[in-house]
Amino acid sequence: MKKFLSLTRRNCLIFLRDRGAVFFSLLSMLIVLMLMGVFLGNMNEEGVVNLLEEYGGLRDGAKDQAHAKELVQYWTLAGILIVNAVTVTLTVLGNRVADLSEHRLASLYSAPVNRSVVALSYMASAVLAGIFMCMLTLGIALCYITATGGEWLSFGALIQIVGLIVLNTCVFAVIMYFLTLFVKSSSAWSGIGTVVGTLVGFVGAIYLPMGNLPKGVAGVLKYIPILHGASLMRSVCCGQALETTFAGTPAELLTEYQEHMGITVEMGGETVDSLFQVLFLAGCGIIAFILTVLMQKRKDISDR
Template identity: 30%
Template sequence: MIQFALRSLKIFFRDKSAVFFSLLAVFIIIGLYVLFLGDMVSVGEMSSDETRFLMDSWIMGGLLAVTSMTTTMGAFGIMVDDQHKKLIKDFNSSPIKRSEIVGGYLLSTFSIGIIITLIALILGQGYIVFAGGEILNLSQLARVCGVLILSVLASSSMVALLVSFFKSNNAFSAASTVIGTLIGFLTGIYVPIGVLPASVQTAIKLFPISHAAALFRQIYTEVSVIKAFEGAPAQVINDFNIELGIVFKAGEKIMEPIHHILVLVATTVVFFGISVYRFNIKKD
């Protein structure tokens, strides 16, 4: 399984275009934020360096959640390509167990997701510092890495189930395009969650990766929200956090971090189990 995973890793990182397009969402979101979104969400009574630091932190937190999904989509392209070229039949006829083949694909996808998302983390931190903000401290960085692992696991499991229904590159590419377009809305990057209709907010909260985005944002904005809202009433800060999707409300209660973690863990277990079952019964 390890050797099979290493094969997929070599194929992915040997293809420079695959690596570039895995990071394309990062560049697009940062570009849109710099050109349009930053001004849109920063207008109002607050207009200071602290506010800019807050919004930079907010967007970069959401960016990590998006990257964890888009990179795993790109990584699973190797499996779809193998199926399209009928290579999977050669693998299945070899002494390698089918479970090891599936495990190799999943392990390589998880590894690729971790590596690319870490690159996005570094790029995001570089942008925040360049814009005059502060870098995450060691405690925050450790928690971000923990959430990053959960986010990539959940994303990998979800995408694995989706991929199990595709055999052609064209169908997979179309699905990747649709998901890549929607993911920015589902994580509240392009439009703040609080300004959307209640039904849309509910749909977003049902999307597991949006919970990863909330966790990332809570960690990223720990310092910046205090600086930006210094002296402001607690209710003002609470309303801001809800509108920007930094925290989620379930009914009248604010969801705690453990609730978001449980959503991601449950998503990983359920989707991973169904995906493995699908691959085991799938006829190539």
């Protein structure tokens, strides 16, 4: 256990001391915030207000605008938490690739420590760094939202969000570690990071809501864990704001909006529940872990 903790601490410190790595791990989140601040946020707010004006009957326009702003802010927060869970874990696991390419991993393997402990330390450091960055983002975002007139989330919602942060970072840490087994150079891993960082906003239906995507593309995304992670996070983050914003409107209007914005996901003609999505995410993580163990054993045998 002492060796595991020591290696995990080492990996975390390498990441945190590299300001460039920290910045690039958050770059996708910054891009999302920039796009939302420049035009996507206003578009989404106007879409909600127009929807309420068209189907909500006589309403208070000023209140609708304020509620729409809060809803979009929480929707954006949910998206960037998932983005961080993906990109931060990916960046931290670049430590393994760097250790491999610079022959430090061979030194670790020659030390009196089990190889599985080394592997778990990489994953654990990615999980810890991912949780830390997500929690930091959550705290800053909540302060900003409440300072601009939004309501604070309930204690129950916050507990659920923390649980989802832990679940998503664990799942994506395992998946990213599995990917490192196929990469031998830092430049190749950097290329993968660029591709993932670019696509995560689309795969999570952040840049474009689910309702704006072609049916074929949307159908494929429904089988990718990032979308279900984002959907779970949105359903919790936006729960209170949805009730306030769509108060007094037909239930069908709320249902359609949730599907359009990726707050809920429809598969097989029916909306999947949260339990299914949690199990789907956990299943993806378990499968990735099993494949990692098998691949690691194969590599260990070939190295002997």
